[in-house]
Amino acid sequence: MPVEIVSLLVELLDAEDVFNMALTCKYLSYIPYDRRMCRLALLKVPYSTEAQEAHSTKNFPKAFRKLAKRRMAVQSAEPWTVAIVAMADQFIYTNGHLCYTVNSKHLRVLDTLHKKPTFELTVDVALLLKAAVRDYDPQSSHTFKPLYYAEGVVSCLATQALEDSTTCSWLLIFELIESPRWVVVQRPDSGYPSFVRNDKHYLFWGSKSHARLDGSSRWGIHCLNLQTRKWADSQLILWDLNGENIGSDICFEIFDGQFYCVSNTFRTEADDGMRNNFYQALRFPVDSAVHEKCDIPPMRNLWRLHDSECTVDERWTSLQLTKDEKTGNLLIVETRKEWFPGNAGSQRTCYRKELQFETQAKVPRPEHSLHTPLESAMGSLEEAEWRSEDHIEERSSEKIHIGDGPSDATAYTLQECFYSP
Numbered sequence: 372m373p374v375e376i377v378s379l380l381v382e383l384l385d386a387e388d389v390f391n392m393a394l395t396c397k398y399l400s401y402i403p404y405d406r407r408m409c410r411l412a413l414l415k416v417p418y419s420t421e422a423q424e425a426h427s428t429k430n431f432p433k434a435f436r437k438l439a440k441r442r443m444a445v446q447s448a449e450p451w452t453v454a455i456v457a458m459a460d461q462f463i464y465t466n467g468h469l470c471y472t473v474n475s476k477h478l479r480v481l482d483t484l485h486k487k488p489t490f491e492l493t494v495d496v497a498l499l500l501k502a503a504v505r506d507y508d509p510q511s512s513h514t515f516k517p518l519y520y521a522e523g524v525v526s527c528l529a530t531q532a533l534e535d536s537t538t539c540s541w542l543l544i545f546e547l548i549e550s551p552r553w554v555v556v557q558r559p560d561s562g563y564p565s566f567v568r569n570d571k572h573y574l575f576w577g578s579k580s581h582a583r584l585d586g587s588s589r590w591g592i593h594c595l596n597l598q599t600r601k602w603a604d605s606q607l608i609l610w611d612l613n614g615e616n617i618g619s620d621i622c623f624e625i626f627d628g629q630f631y632c633v634s635n636t637f638r639t640e641a642d643d644g645m646r647n648n649f650y651q652a653l654r655f656p657v658d659s660a661v662h663e664k665c666d667i668p669p670m671r672n673l674w675r676l677h678d679s680e681c682t683v684d685e686r687w688t689s690l691q692l693t694k695d696e697k698t699g700n701l702l703i704v705e706t707r708k709e710w711f712p713g714n715a716g717s718q719r720t721c722y723r724k725e726l727q728f729e730t731q732a733k734v735p736r737p738e739h740s741l742h743t744p745l746e747s748a749m750g751s752l753e754e755a756e757w758r759s760e761d762h763i764e765e766r767s768s769e770k771i772h773i774g775d776g777p778s779d780a781t782a783y784t785l786q787e788c789f790y791s792p
Contacts, residue, residue, distance in 0.1 A: 372398065381411045387446070390439035409435035419696040420467070424484070456481060461516040470517035470525060472496070478517060478527065480547060492549060500529060503554040504541050507531065519567040521625075523547050524574065524597060526567040528559070542567075544574060544595065555600050563588070566617050570625050572597055573657040577623065579615060581608050589613075590621075590632075594660045607660045612651055613637065620685070624692045626701060629654045633692050633703055633726070635675060639759050647760055648675040650703060652726060671757060672727045674764050681709040684717065692726070701726040706774070716777020723770045 377399070381389050389412050393402035402408045409431040413422040416438065425434035444450045457479065459471035467484035478494040496515045500507040507513075513531040520526075525547045530540045540561040545551040559565055563580040574595040581589045589610050594603040614621025614634035621634040634651040641647070650673040655664045676683070687708035695702055706721045 377402070377408065378411060381408050382415075386412050386416060386435065386439045387442045390436070390443070403436050403439070404432050406431050413438065416696040418694055418699040420484070422696075461514075463517045463519065465520050468520045470520050472515050472517065475513055475515040478515065478525075480520070480525070492547060494549060494551070496529075499543070499545070499551065499554065503543060503556050504529070506539060519569065520547065521569050522571045524569055526569070526574070526576075528561070530561060542576060553600060555595060557602075564615060564617065566623055568623050568625050568630070569597065570628070570657060575623075575625075575630060575657075575660070583610070587613070592660060603660065607655070607662065609653070612653065619688055619690060622690050622692050625657060626694060628657055630657050630660065631692055631701070631726075633690065635688070635690055635705060641760055645678040647677050647762060649673045649759065650675050650724070654728065666728055668726065668728045670759055671762060674762055675705075677763055681711045684708045684710070687719070714777070718776040719774035721772040721774060722766070
């Protein structure tokens with residue numbers, strides 16, 4: 372087949388289809404190893420990890436094969452290889468790095484993207500605590516839990532039991548080298564849910580510790596400048612944003628210098644009991660974590676589902692924010708277990724929805740407005756006749772992926788279905 376025709380096919384097909392086409396006959400088997408063909412295939416997914424890696428290494432064939440195999444493994448839920456890499460007490464896997472501890476003595480980090488999989492970086496936990504934490508007692512036992520890794524910075528939570536049966540916790544933030552040159556220590560309240568996210572320049576630590584008059588709690592976000600290693604004077608409290616379980620009903624991520632928060636718990640009121648469900652979302656620049664810089668999309672862009680469609684078992688729900696590998700647009704990805712009318716069994720379905728902000732109509736929000744959920748987002752609509760209670764959208768097939776249902780013979784547990792970052 373002429374190389375021009377092959378190039379045209381590569382430009383038209385998705386990466387996994389190009390890979391499978393190369394397996395059809397020996398005359399096309401060169402495609403996954405041809406630099407020009409692989410570069411053409413990667414041009415269609417410029418925001419994928421593999422394409423960005425190839426941009427720096429120039430090894431387009433290797434990056435293309437990794438991309439195709441990853442996509443095929445995810446689509447079929449069958450990994451290409453499975454291996455035991457460690458026995459761990461606590462672990463996380465973020466941004467291509469496996470961070471884990473064994474007996475809380477050492478923090479080990481395995482870079483699965485760039486370095487050889489046999490190389491691990493090791494940090495002596497006891498030595499780190501002695502040097503950085505003034506109240507640490509080396510004679511007492513402790514736990515050490517990694518929380519997050521990104522851009523060469525790792526965050527961990529150390530906890531130690533005191534003589535009076537109470538516990539003391541420390542949030543440790545340090546650069547990921549064997550002997551960290553700097554360590555930032557903060558005293559969190561371990562009784563509240565918390566998270567950490569960071570990029571090269573700023574780190575955000577959040578805890579759901581701010582009480583409202585109705586007895587519920589809201590998230591407060593502290594900002595750390597990683598260049599000066601100083602915390603901001605004040606914190607940002609997300610009074611509007613509900614949600615408690617990260618990865619289930621709320622998620623936090625950083626993309627392109629913006630901090631994003633997404634929740635799936637907001638429902639409208641309805642006389643007939645059938646309520647409409649919407650996502651809540653906001654963003655702000657990482658270098659300006661203040662209420663005046665918060666940007667909220669219109670409510671009409673955040674529709675989730677209507678109660679008349681199905682009943683959702685929220686115990687199985689997973690929620691995350693990701694970037695589309697082709698367009699770079701942000702997508703809300705939610706997996707729900709649903710009972711549809713007339714169906715005795717439940718169906719697991721994955722939904723994707725593009726997160727759309729209207730920055731051209733952005734108006735700074737005063738802090739006091741955050742106490743009224745979504746009021747400003749509802750009032751900023753151009754269509755005065757729009758009603759949130761009646762809004763329903765038709766989902767396109769490419770935004771839906773059907774998972775296991777009542778006819779599936781395999782049983783799944785909650786523990787098997789969740790990854791909690």
